[in-house]
Amino acid sequence: xxxxxxxxxxxxxxxxxxxxxxxxxxxxxxxxxxxxxxxxxxxxxxxxxx
Numbered sequence: 695x696x697x698x699x700x701x702x703x704x705x706x707x708x709x710x711x712x713x714x715x716x717x718x719x720x721x722x723x724x725x726x727x728x729x730x731x732x733x734x735x736x737x738x739x740x741x742x743x744x
Contacts, residue, residue, distance in 0.1 A: 699741055700725045703734035 700723055704710040707729070714725040726741050728734035738744045 696722070697724045698722055699743060701728065701734060701738055701741070701743060702726070703728045703731060705729055 700717060702710050702714055702717075702725055710727050710729070714727050717723040717725040726737055728737040735744070
């Protein structure tokens with residue numbers, strides 16, 4: 695099974711981390727988080743999404 699990377703970008707910490715926790719419960723997902731669009735782009739580069 696291939697792991698799917700998902701980048702969650704939202705300024706609501708509780709919403710973002712809660713969703714990441716739920717996704718992490720499933721082995722096929724590898725969530726990453728960012729609080730701003732700028733940080734999201736940086737994070738996407740860090741985890742090789744772009």
